[in-house]
Amino acid sequence: MTQTFNAKSYVKSHLASLGTLLTVSGGFYLYSVIRTGWVPTDGISKVQGLTSLALEAPILNPYMILAFFVTSLPVFLIGVIMLFYYTMSVLRNGLTVDSEHVAILLTAMGFSYQVLGAWPLQEAANFPWTWQKQIMDYGSIFAWLLYLLSIVMLLLGVVSLFIHSRAYHRVHPELAIGEK
Secondary structure: OHHHHHHHHHHHHOHHHHHHHHHHHHHHHHHHHHHHOOOHHHOOOOOOOOOOOOOHHHHOOHHHHHHHHHHHHHHHHHHHHHHHHHHHHHHHHOOOOOHHHHHHHHHHHHHHHHHHOOOOOOOHHHOOOHHHHHHHHOOHHHHHHHHHHHHHHHHHHHHHHHHHHHHHHHHOHHHOOOOO
16 A cells, blocks of 8 residues: 555656656657558568668567557657646646746657647648658547647647746746836
8 A cells, every 4th residue: 555655646746757758759769660661560570671760670579569669659658648638737837937937848758749749730741751651550549639739739738838938027026128
């Protein structure tokens, strides 16, 4: 009973850092799998000639590609959910030391995917980078999931940053723009 309580309290007190770690590592491994050109419809077949930018040696094994894909997407989603939960609890209960950093991270990640990511309303031929076409090879549901997730991340980050800005200017009214 105390071990479970200790684990819960540890996760709750380190929600921002654990969520960031899971989001970044899940996104990195998901990106690595996407860059290999493998798609789930390929199944476990011989993979040759992959051009991954990361993890070249171990990811050439088709079983490793499947393992990275099966684990990276849930890890990424769990990390994002942890960051969302942290941000929402901060907005409800009051700002913390790390909440502004999490808001900046969510805004940056959501914005960068909007600028660089898969634009699911376009045809794959119009994508400037190969990895964007490879995202579309995973299917429209996958592309829309990433697209909508990035919009939610961007909006939640922007709202959180706005609340942080208002709180900051309440504490430091002399720094408000337009006031003397």
